[in-house]
Amino acid sequence: MARFDMVKAILCVVALIWATLAAPAFAQPLSNVGQSENVQARLISERTIVTAGETFHIAIDKEIARNWHTYWRNPGDSGEPTNINWTLPQGVTASAIKWPAPAAIPFGPLVNYGFSDQVTLPVAIQVPASATPGQTLEMIGDVTWLECSDICIPGGVKLALRVQVGANSQTSPDAPIIARALAALPKPFDGKADLIANSDGTLKLEIAGQSAPRVAYFFPYEVKNGALIDFAQPQTLARQEGGFALTMVRSPSFPQDLTGPIGGVLVLGQGGGARAFDISAPFENAGAGTSPPTKASQAAPAPMAVVPDITLLGAIGLAFLGGLILNLMPCVFPILSMKILSLVQASHQDAHAARAHGLWYGAGVIVSFLALAGVLIGLQAAGQAAGWGFQLQNPAIVIGLAVIMTLVGFNLLGFFEIGSSLQGIGNGAIRTGSAQSSVMTGFWRSLSRHLAQRHSWAWLWVLRPHNLPAWHYWCFSRWVWALPFPLSRSPLRRV
Numbered sequence: 001m002a003r004f005d006m007v008k009a010i011l012c013v014v015a016l017i018w019a020t021l022a023a024p025a026f027a028q029p030l031s032n033v034g035q036s037e038n039v040q041a042r043l044i045s046e047r048t049i050v051t052a053g054e055t056f057h058i059a060i061d062k063e064i065a066r067n068w069h070t071y072w073r074n075p076g077d078s079g080e081p082t083n084i085n086w087t088l089p090q091g092v093t094a095s096a097i098k099w100p101a102p103a104a105i106p107f108g109p110l111v112n113y114g115f116s117d118q119v120t121l122p123v124a125i126q127v128p129a130s131a132t133p134g135q136t137l138e139m140i141g142d143v144t145w146l147e148c149s150d151i152c153i154p155g156g157v158k159l160a161l162r163v164q165v166g167a168n169s170q171t172s173p174d175a176p177i178i179a180r181a182l183a184a185l186p187k188p189f190d191g192k193a194d195l196i197a198n199s200d201g202t203l204k205l206e207i208a209g210q211s212a213p214r215v216a217y218f219f220p221y222e223v224k225n226g227a228l229i230d231f232a233q234p235q236t237l238a239r240q241e242g243g244f245a246l247t248m249v250r251s252p253s254f255p256q257d258l259t260g261p262i263g264g265v266l267v268l269g270q271g272g273g274a275r276a277f278d279i280s281a282p283f284e285n286a287g288a289g290t291s292p293p294t295k296a297s298q299a300a301p302a303p304m305a306v307v308p309d310i311t312l313l314g315a316i317g318l319a320f321l322g323g324l325i326l327n328l329m330p331c332v333f334p335i336l337s338m339k340i341l342s343l344v345q346a347s348h349q350d351a352h353a354a355r356a357h358g359l360w361y362g363a364g365v366i367v368s369f370l371a372l373a374g375v376l377i378g379l380q381a382a383g384q385a386a387g388w389g390f391q392l393q394n395p396a397i398v399i400g401l402a403v404i405m406t407l408v409g410f411n412l413l414g415f416f417e418i419g420s421s422l423q424g425i426g427n428g429a430i431r432t433g434s435a436q437s438s439v440m441t442g443f444w445r446s447l448s449r450h451l452a453q454r455h456s457w458a459w460l461w462v463l464r465p466h467n468l469p470a471w472h473y474w475c476f477s478r479w480v481w482a483l484p485f486p487l488s489r490s491p492l493r494r495v
Helices: 002-027 175-183 312-326 333-347 351-381 395-412 425-432 435-451 455-463 469-482 485-492
Strands: 033-035 039-045 047-050 055-064 069-076 083-087 103-107 110-116 118-126 136-148 152-165 192-197 202-208 216-220 236-240 243-249 262-268 275-281 283-285
Touching (some): 055 110, 069 216, 216 243
Antiparallel strands (some): 039 055, 069 136, 083 136, 192 202, 202 243, 216 262
8 A cells, every 4th residue: 555655655746747848838928939840931031120001011930850841832742732821900901821832852752832941921910091100010820730741740830929010111121031942933924815725625824925935834723523633744845936845734624614824933044044934824725625645645754753673572572581580689689589588498398389489479470460551551552641650749659658667667666556367367368278369479569669769660671662451461471471570490409
């Protein structure tokens, strides 16, 4: 009873410490800086003091981790754009995001439109004429986005910014950042643009009044009930009298009832000398009633298609080798060693039974990983952004693991005993001759160990070129076969 009271006292102290440390975070007011896993976002203003009736700009300024990106207003083949849900003082209004020109980001057979490294998204704010000097205007933005690399993670922050109303405006230190962002926005196009849908399944954007550049690319705005172009297909530039034309492949989901005008961003040139124009082109559907060609019939392949550089047989071999190496990891080898020693000890009594239980234990390990792979593939097939180790992106799971580890620490210190009968379940299975017990021991020990670690994904990198779930499952199972391999060999002879 005294030991139980001591445990309760320690748990109360730990809970009190956690609550004390967490309280300041909950008590703090909203900041203008927030951080997701791969993106730092700031809500900045070009003014610290504004006047009644003034229009000024604020912006979401993002710093994006290397090899990650977020999306433009039209994300391309996949993705979600940044969205801001504003909470504003009465009478204050905010414009839509003023989008800069994006970059085309190839990913396998897809092409997405978005931003890497850094992007500033300006928003115009209108101060009401009724605002009075001395008044504080607090603007709260609930900003959400999708951040992607090899996997995609929903990101978002809630940011707040305050400016004062005064008799005269005052510039903010962040004004140059917003000024550069505004200067880089696509300029209105003063030439003539026409978009024609041809009967061969192509779209031609004809530009007049603009000399032909060496490089040109058209980023269409989103259209209702489908997509305008096949984003992964190349855009062909051709000079013609008085200007030039861009020929693009129509999307398989091209809406047949599409009407103009069609908007988008036309980028001329590349690198630091690129110029971006906001165009609105009248639309002529010369190919009404025709369907765009299928990808199998298109002569020009997508230039960004990725060809696997490893065969399936090679992937299986490397997966098995990776599984063997994984047995030497500090978090795997001790557990594996204890199981091997228990099997070797049991083999002095009945070598055949020990060998059988080693195989059954290995079967449990394999089943646990195939079940985990099945869940992962199912989530991806359902459209979820889930990758290996995705469970550790869930704060509830991380907190739960922290609590479990705290309790395990108290258990190891001898404050209480829990599950002492379960600790010998593996040896008990050998003594009782239960194959089912050995399978379940391998299943639960393997599953619990690998749900709580992330390094395993490195050994699965060889599977990345093979995008078919069936191939994933096959290669994954070969990787898992290597994990219990020592258990199937160690009891074969007496030690």
